Amino acid sequence: MVVCVFAGCGDNTSDPSATTTVAPVTDNTTPPPSTDVPDTTTEDPALSLDGYHFILSYGEFTGMQPEAGTSTADELEDIYASIEEKYNITIERIFGAPSHINSAAGSALIVAAVSGDKYADMIHSHQMNYLPLRAMNGLRILNSPEMIEAGLDTTDGEVFNQFFTEILQFQGEQLAFDISGKYESFDFGHMFAFNKRLVSEVGYSADQIYQFVRDGEWTYDKMLEIAGKITKDVDGDGNTDIWGISLDCDGNEIYSNSAAPILINDDGTATVNLDDPAILDAMYFMSEVSGNTKYQEPVISVDGNPVTGRGGRRTNFYAGLGGFCGLYGGNFGNDTTGTMEDEFGVVPIPKGPNADHYMMNMVDTEGFIMLRTNSDYAKSIPIIKEIGRAFTSMDDYLAVVLDEFRGDEQALEMLTEYCLPNATMNYAKASNDLYQFFRKTVMHAVYTKELSPAAIAETYGAQLQSMLDAVFR
Template sequence: MKNLYRISAALLAATVAFSLVGCGDETGGADVTAAPEVTDIAETTAEPETTAMTEPELPPADFEGYEFRFVLQNDGYGEWKGRELGEGEQTGDTLNDALYERDLKVSELYSVSLKPLFTGDLVRLLKNTVTAGDNACDALFIQAPQLTAPAMNGLLFDIKQLPGLDLENPWWDAYAAKTLSIGGRLFFTYGDMNICDKDLTWLVMFNKKIAESYGVGNLYAEVADGKWTFDLFRGKCAGVYNDLNGDGVVNDDDLFGLVTPYDRTMLAFLYSCGVETIKKDESDLPVYAMDSPKLEEVFSRVLSLYFDGGCALDVMRVSGNWRRTETMFSSNQILFYVECMQNVERMRAMQDDFGILPVPKYDEAQGEYINMVCDFATATCVPASAPDPARTGAVLEAMNAYSKMLVMPAYYEVSLKTKYARDNDSAEMIDLIFGRRYFDLAYIYQWGGSIGAVMKLAGKGDENVVSKLESLREKTEAAIQKTVEAYAAG
């Protein structure tokens, strides 16, 4: 097979233990002064990324065989190893071959060779690249929480300032760019070249066999009619419990209406119900919004689902092994399994059919279904020391443009919809799920530890979310202000 990449024999070998936990707290600085006309940052709706497109119109350039280096997560990250670039040759795998074709087109268009560098400590490589000025890499895919300190410390290039890169183009996530910018500056974002953020989009899977047994009705129709609300979802979960082994103990050997990680899924439900922790003022600056009555209301309703009625289970509380949820679902012990999109792929060997749904919304008046992107999705960033910003902008623009044309159809239509989804309705649900996703600045930056506190309270079943957030408010607002000042100074 034709080999596309020039991969050195000694790829970067540093390996770190993989963690799903976000970065630590940001503290210091003065209180935030809220500007007038605070806006709702949830108003932008991205188009589903499966729209067919023709050959993108990109300006020609000749970069004379330049070796453009992308830094990706290595094998130490397990299933989250970076896969934004393919294997460097055609293998017969639909997604890999689409990646290969895209990379070949960009290589020929700009006379560049594309080199993946896999490492376990991506932030260290970024720091060394900038401080040493050795041009060791051109772009990186790093988990968003790990990018907050580099963004504040001047290690990243403002993506909005890259010549030849247009965030208005459909191959960039418009909502991500709007949400993740601070004061008009954007140091990391997402486009169609990114795959990890798609894998980490939250959704609901349901077991069709159990759904039929319990008469839950046509869930696809409920979604299509705008009736797939949290209250309806909670009602479907209620009453679905069976002590399958008859031991009189509620554990992971039983049948449940809902099994999910209580902490992260609490956030998914808050966001899907339209709760925002941060808003933006007229200067694109983040403003604290965790004091909304709606947050308290939705939090309480979710806790009621988790802990009242015995229909829900957090596997970590009884087994300490989050993977146990996967075997429970495939063994027909779970009606609703709320997790990330990658779990659809993990269920490919499941014998019984399952369906895919968006996370339920607040009420029928809410216009759209909103689906969380988990915080540790790897984002695109560029070192502040980029020696040729125009070249970097051109290559990233082309990689994302051809990703929309070639890679996303392979990812959505073939991998998710044809290979893993079990019916046409689920395929339509995937379009709906990716049509409106939610990125939360407070979740990514972990300002003041507020979001971590919400997750911890959810896991324990503690209803005191209002008092806890209020106790952290000064610290959180100070952390927000520190970030704002760092962005302004950079």
């Protein structure tokens, strides 16, 4: 099994140098924008760790604080105790500010940054929180000269999960790091799971579908062709029983045509790109996936009938009532895909006519940050590195995913060879207001065919730009 996860690997029909469509990368020494938050850096910070109290705010990364009494909890307690003994320190673990899509969390960290409180040495945070913090100069840039001089090397694969840590950059600045693998996993973005029995019944084996991907032939048209054949009325009562597509990919298809709806400029500002012809083509595909009843159950009420919610549509897929279903990392597991009687496969979001590779827009790019107000960073770094060594393992991460994919190595290949190398940070989640507007207004109009793609760009572009300007400045 080949499991390359770095940017040199991708669709074998593509140019390996063209693997990202969102943000041009600038020199790592680019200074962060100036703001009112003070820089509390001290020269030549003391290196003695004797008695140092290290605070780890793990947020949603709950694998760092498992349920007491379990073998994993005992193992982790031993790890923390050994680090404490080695450095003569104490480690306090706090839930702290929730790291996942929570405006209160961002507010707490902003208050800490402004007031001079370091909050914690190592803080698990969501891009909804750390992107605004970066804009106000509230973060320590982890690949800055001062951090490197203090001993932090975020390119060390023994300490940091390299694939996900690379995604946590902005314009070459390392904003956060990831330590996925042994005890916790970074959720990958949306892919389309497919029911192997249902695709076989309409003439396509799982091997054929995987080969479509390898050959660069997994396109909008190919997926809709197969989905259209799957949709059927089984008992002849005039009602559809099996749908070609159970659920979309929650708006992430918009990145599948070698363009992005939000562009990051060289100066760190952002520009709305909804009127790009490639984006308009992607939106048209999305409107077919969810707004055409040839493929998916209606997403708006027809004749007063109730509309099945997103969770219900996933449940229908698990029950064998759908050919394809948009799922992300958190949707795979014992209580979800693990309940399926049918076998399933997993493929990338198909690519549009303008694309030469497949892509993945990460649902949530959470990682560990350090506030600029942490003047103890030289003491924090060796402890962070010890924790990273204990937690990071790409092999363990892939073993967990393979298990969730029921041992389907071709499905794992789809993730590691065609999706992860082209994965991007979700800038539509740079703030909660932006996320809610983009998902519930812009994407809703696409999926329901409420407006044409061109009308969506014209109607919502200015409001979306205003929200971007509030974060990227």
